[in-house]
Structure formats: C-alpha cells, structure tokens
Amino acid sequence: MRKSYRKMLGLALAPTLAVLVACGGGAAAPTATRLAPQPSPTTAPRATAAATPTSAPARVVPTGQLNVGMRGTGVGLDPHFQAQCHYATWYTRIFEGLTNRAPSGKIEPALATSWDFAPDGKSVTWKLRKGVKFHNGDDFTASDVLWTIERGRTHPSPYLYRTQLDRVSKTTAVDDYTVRMDLGAYFFELPDGWMDVFFGMVPEKYTKSLANPWNDLQRQPVGTGPYKFVELKTNDYFTIEANESYWGMVSKVKTFKTVSVPDATTRVTMLKTGQMDIVEYVPPQMLDDVKKMPNVTLELIKALDTLILMPVTAQPANLAMKDKRVRQALWYAQDVDTMVDKLWRGSAIKANDLIAPGFVGHNDKITPHPYDPAKAKKLLAEAGFAGGLKLRGAYSSGTTAITDEWMEATRLYWADVGIDMKWEKLEGAAMSELTPRKYQGYDMYVSNSRNIGYDPIRDLTFWIHSKGGQSSHANPEWDKMIDPISLIPDPAARLKAIVDAYAVLVGEEVSVLPVFHPLYTVAYRNDKIKEFPMTQGWSVYPRNLNYIVPR
Amino acid sequence: MQRYLLGRLVQSIFTILFVLLVVFVIVRLKGDPAAVMLGENRDPETYAAVRRSLHLDDPIHVQFGAFLGKVFRGDLGYSWYQRRPALEVMLERFPATLQLAGAAFFFSLLLAIPLGVVAAIKRDTIYDRGLKIFALLGQAMPTFWVGLLLIVFVAGYLGLLPAGGRGGPSHLILPAIALGWFPAAAIARLTRSAMLDVLDSDFIKMARVKGVPEQMVIWKHAVKNAAIPVVTLMGLQIAGLLSGAVVTEQVFAWPGVGWITIQSIFGRDFPVVQAAVILLAAIHIAANLVVDIVYVYLDPRVRYLRR
DSSP: OHHHHHHHHHHHHOSOHHHHHHSOOSOOOGGGEEEOOOOOOOOSOOOSSOOOOOOOOOOOOOEEEEEEEESOOOSOOOTTOBSSGGGHHHHTTTOOOSEEEOTTSOEEESSEEEEEEOTTSSEEEEEEOTTOBOTTSOBOOHHHHHHHHHHHHHOSSOBTTHHHHHTEEEEEEEETTEEEEEESSOOSSOHHHHSSTTSOOOOHHHHHHSSSTTTGGGTSOOOSSSEEEEEEETTTEEEEEEOTTOSSOOOSEEEEEEEEOOOHHHHHHHHHTTSOSEEEOOOGGGHHHHHHSTTEEEEEEOOSEEEEEEEOOSSTTOHHHHSHHHHHHHHHTSOHHHHHHHTSTTSEEEOOSSSOTTSTTOOTTOOOOOOOHHHHHHHHHHTTOTTOEEEEEEEEGGGSTTHHHHHHHHHHHHHTTTEEEEEEEEOHHHHHHHGGGTTTTOSEEEEEEEOOOSSTHHHHHHHHSTTSTTOOOOOHHHHHHHGGGGGOOSHHHHHHHHHHHHIIIIIITOSSEEEEEEOEEEEEETTTEEEOOOOSSTTTOTHHHHTOEEO | OHHHHHHHHHHHHHHHHHHHHHHHHHHHHTSOHHHHHHOTTOOHHHHHHHHHHTTTTSOHHHHHHHHHHHHHTTOOOEETTTTEEHHHHHHHHHHHHHHHHHHHHHHHHHHHHHHHHHHHHTTTSHHHHHHHHHHHHHHHSOHHHHHHHIIIIIIIISOOSOOSSSOSTHHHHHHHHHHHHHHHHHHHHHHHHHHHHHHTSHHHHHHHHTTOOHHHIIIIIIHHHHHHHHHHHHHHHHHHHHHHHHHHHHHTTOOSHHHHHHHHHHTTOHHHHHHHHHHHHHHHHHHHHHHHHHHHHHOHHHHHHHO
C-alpha cells in the first residue's frame, strides 16, 4: 500500500508547473470524444498484382479555408530531399507515388493502376494511370517515373530511399504508360511498398526547367496530388489549395493553411478562440480541458507509433541485458495499465508488439507481460541479480509529451524489484549520435518506432538485426532468424514469417520492450467542420484531408 | 574623446572576431560538420563534395581565414534544409523579431519610467510597495511562464486577444507584455533608485528652497539627471530583447529569429544557427557601442575623465 502510494505520488507530481496552470483539473464527460472507427487489423497478404481500384472520383467544388495548428510545418517539399520520415507529412499532400497506402497500411493503386512481379521476383512491371496531369498541366508519363528514380538516386542530399533505389539495376519505359523495373539483387523490401506516397513522382520537364533542378523544387513544388502548393514560410505556415482536376477524390475544402504552433497550450487556446479550426497533438494533460470545450470534438486515432524501451545488448559491458530473464523481468516489473490511465489519461494503448494494432505485420497473439513484481524478482534472482541491479538508460524528452513522467514512473516501478535505474535525459541530436556506437555506455534507451513501411521486414531489421539502423543488438542468433525472411518471394509466406519472428523476438526474447501505442489526438471546431471521418495515422495519410466536409 | 571612441570601436571589432572564433571552434567541436549534415547513411561522393565546399580538407588556419572572408562578404553559409543562404533565412525573420522587441521595449518604457518616478516620490507608501511587488514578479517569473499565463487567462479565458501567431496589432500585445515585463521591472527599479539619489541631492533641495514648483523639480531637474544610468540600461535592454525573444517567440508562435534558431538547433541546420549567433552577437556589440557613445554625450564627467 505504501509503495503504491509512493508511485502514485510520483506520477502525480511529475507534470510540469506550466501544464498545471495551463490545464484545469477534473474529469469531463467524454461526450465530445470518440475513438475513430478502425478497420480490422490487416494481416492478409497483398496480391502480387494489385487489383482493387480506388474510389471513383467525386467531383465537387471546393470551398472555404481551414486553419490547422500543428507542431511544425516541415522544412521543405522536395520528395528527394527528405532526411527524416516525418517530412513526408508535408510533401505527400502535393506529390503521389505509384502506389498508395490505405489507412490500414494495405497497398492500393495510385499513379500505377496495376503491377506484376516476374515469377522469379527479379523484376516488376508497372501499368501507369492515363490522363493524369501535374499541377502545371504536364502529362504524367513513364519518362517522369524514370526521371524520378534517376533524380532520387543522384540527388546530393540525405534521402531515405536511396538504399532501396540502389537495388534497382535498370528502369525501362516499355511505352508511355508502362515501366519495367529490374531488381539486381533480391529485394530487402518489396518495391510496391516503398513506391508509395512517400516516393513522390516528380515532373521531368518542369524540374529540368528550374534554375537549379536540385534545389528549387523544394520551394516551388509541382506534383500530381490532391493539393496544389500555394505558399511555404518554413516553420511558420504552409498553404495548399485543392486540385480541382485531381484524378481521385477532390477535396471539399478549397484551402488549408497549416500554421506551426509548437507550444501545446497555445495551440489548444487558439482552437478555443477560433484562431484555429483543427489542432493536432493535444497532450494528455490537456485532454480534459479540450473535452470540456463547447463546439469542439476531440478524436483519438490509432497511429503508427510504438513507444519502446530498447535493451542494449551489443556491448561486452551489457552483461545483465544480454540475459533474457533480465529483459523479461523489466517487462513484468512495470504497470503499463496504470501508466496508460494516469499518465496518458487514456490517450495510449498498452503495447504488445513493435507494430501497432491495425497495421500490417501486427501480431495480436503476443501477450504483453502482465504487471507481476514477484515474478520479475524471481527472474532477476534466477539471473543472479537477487541483490539488485544497476542500470543506466538514455532518453530524449522530445520523444513524447510526457517522457519525463514516464521515465520517472518506470524508475519507481523497477526500484520496487531491486533495479536501480538511472535515466539520463539527452538532447535529440546527442541521442542520435549514440546510435552508430550502438549506445555504448548505456543498458537501455527509449525510442519511438514509427511503422512507415508497408513491408514490416523493415522494422524487424531496423530495430533488432545487428546491421539495423537503430539496433542496439549484435546477436547472431537473432540475425539468423531475420535474414532468411527477406529471401521469401511469396508475400503471404513472407508476412507469416515476419509475424512469427516478432512472436519470438519480441514476445519471448524481449529484444524490444514495447510499452505504449500513443493515440494521435486531433481536435476540431464543430462550427467549421461538419464531418471529419478519421482513419488511422491521420498526419501521414494526406488523403484523410479529402474527406473533411466543411460547414 | 575621439581616442575613447576609437578605443571602444577597436574593442568591438576584437569582440566580434572573438565571437567568430568561438562559433568556428564550436561547430568543429561538434564533430565533422559534413558528417553531421549528411547523417549516417551518407554516400562517399556527396560527403567528399560537402567537405570540399566547407574547406574541411584545408589546414585549420586556412579554414578560419576562409570562414572570416565569407562572413565579411555576408556569406554566413547555406541552410542545409531550406536550400538557401542562411543570412537570407535570418533576415526574412528579422522584421518580426524587431517588431516584437520594439513593442516590448515600448511597453517596458511606458510602464517602468512613471512607476519608478512615482515610487521614488512616494517613498515607503503603498505606491512604492506596489512597485517592489511589480519588479519582484517581473524579475522572478520566467518569460515563458508569463506568456503561458497570458495565453491561458487573457486569450483563452477572457477571449480578449489572440493567443498566438503574427497578424494585426492585437497579436502583438500579449507577446510584448510577456517579453517586456522583465526589462520593465529592471528599468523601474533603477529609475526609482536613481531618482532617490537625485532627490536627495543639494541642487534639488536648493530648487525647492527657491520655490520652484514641485512638478518642475521632479520632471525637469530630477528625472533629467536620473536618466543617465537609466538610458544606459535601456540601451542594453534593447539588445537583450532582440536575443531574448527566443522563448517568447516559441510560446506565442511568433515567426522571428529566435524561433527559427530553436528549430535549426533541433534540425541540426548549423549554418542557420551560426548565422543567428553571429547576427545576435553583432547586435549586442553594436548596442553596447552605441550606449557608450550616447553615454559620453549624456554625462560630461565621462568626457572629462577620458581626457
């Protein structure tokens, strides 16, 4: 009882003073809140030739302007100048890929109407959509696809998809609307997954006509997407306008002005006063305030994120963390349900897997280890740490709105089973500098896994394989489990192998300790918006904007 | 006096050079700038090209020489993320910061001088104690905290003013109050103490004995003489307001230099950070120089002492 009280006191005292003043206390009736309807989890494999057409174009006359308050407004709009995946939030409103991802993560046709993999999996032939025009009036043809691939490969900037492009040995325009792509070696990630909205098609003639074809698209973007670029003031505002001749569903709202409002209190107050019509990322401490606001609807939407604790096992000094029983003990020793309730105030889901529920690759059969301090103590004793264990962890406060509180709660929970956890808060850049050194000097770090790839082999490799970009492991046994999966050409068998691997590597080995899937929180004014049919991962899926019905 | 001014000018130039040296060293202490810019998954050719463009393969003194040459030609680097000159990024934001700092300065003067004078005249009364509380709050409360209070109560609860963003004059009021309260408190306290010193001096007593009206004693003789240290402080506060707007801009979503600097720090856009540091340091040094020059003209004692 006493320990429980101490934990609750820790949780209660953790929020910052600013938030205490900014937010009122007390619970509110959740009448204005709804968890957005979710599609069923997608575990079905994709067909090698996508067949399902997108919804028929609905011609409407877009009207009005909506102001959207977001944490930031990106830094640029060139699909080939994207060092980090979150930039895609911006350029994907203007550019489109050959494929698109449904909110569930399932691949569907976009600028390609269908595609066929050769039986040996060494090439893919794309049939392009006819009659599509870029915003400047140029026709979209096969030469634009070739140019986009060539530009992406040679653009002198950090580019997320360069590794994938390097595996394309040759691209050929069979005719104006057919492209064949030869894959030199077997693909680590299947191309219909990454040729999606993140791989925006760039107009060849227009880009080559720019004074600097590498730089100028960043500030004068022209794509085929549902919105046309109007204006960008970096880190200030970004304005787009509905593309009325769009081949798909045309936006019902004429103009979206996205304003960068980094402070959550300011953002929410701007919604309350009508300066903003939609705001994103309402922090847990402010949810009750927003629920109480008249004329405002709060949406909690399943997002792509999984907040994880990453054990570091790569270093010789990580003796304790190399022991599976210690990693399991850490999972048993934290009361995730209470943290979801008290810290997140219901705006997160208890995690069991690296891939969030509802997204391709999620394994709902992994059972999260329940809160069981006695079992955690037993496991630690079996591992030889009955007398206690000292651990050192690193985190960045920018990971979530409540990372400090989460870390303090975790420290208190683990202290109950004899683990002396010392968390160090680092600036984001300092955290990323630890990555190439495989987090030397630490036993654990905190991160956010954002499942942006359709093919979940990417996440499996990225976090757990010794060569993965964010991995803190060097375990040959785990690598042996992952390596053969990328050689499975059949998508259904491949997906099953991935899901099974997650069951072992996450559920049993605890190579990653998934804790929460934070929900994406969006609030909007009812006097400006009539319908806002939300789907999963709103900020990443720009097509969701198309569904907004203004008043 | 000319010698004094020349000396101050030379000091300012050396200070600027020292700032440039510190900026140059710090960027390199962070690690290989090319590697930091390009991240882990860089390809060797791009990496080599960036190293060449930044003169990173040259000896360190050559690098510093090239860096100085560029700075003095107005080339403060190229924003890695915005794909345009860093100075252009800064100058685009500068009017917003200047507007905010100007409004905050106006607010602080409007409030601080009358408060300080009245507190000195009505010493140990409720007015004086009121000033002390105002000054204590202004100097004790962090700017972001004042900003949040104003946003929550004035904008959110009372609905009187916009909560954030840059727009018409009404958008300026809350951020100007948040930013201006701290210097207002300092100026009010200094005005009060300077006034007390002057009011206690012989020439003021003589003026009163001679029957000069009290209003004239206060505003013509006392305030004028008490203004010398206050003007010095005000000059320094202008520079402080320009660089101190960083937090206020972030809280109020005010698109100024401070905000872009913070974003560039998080985004590792070092050329922009470097440009911001140089620009703000130059403003500070220039403001100090101007204050020194004004001080010479305001206070004859300085002129005589420097002869």
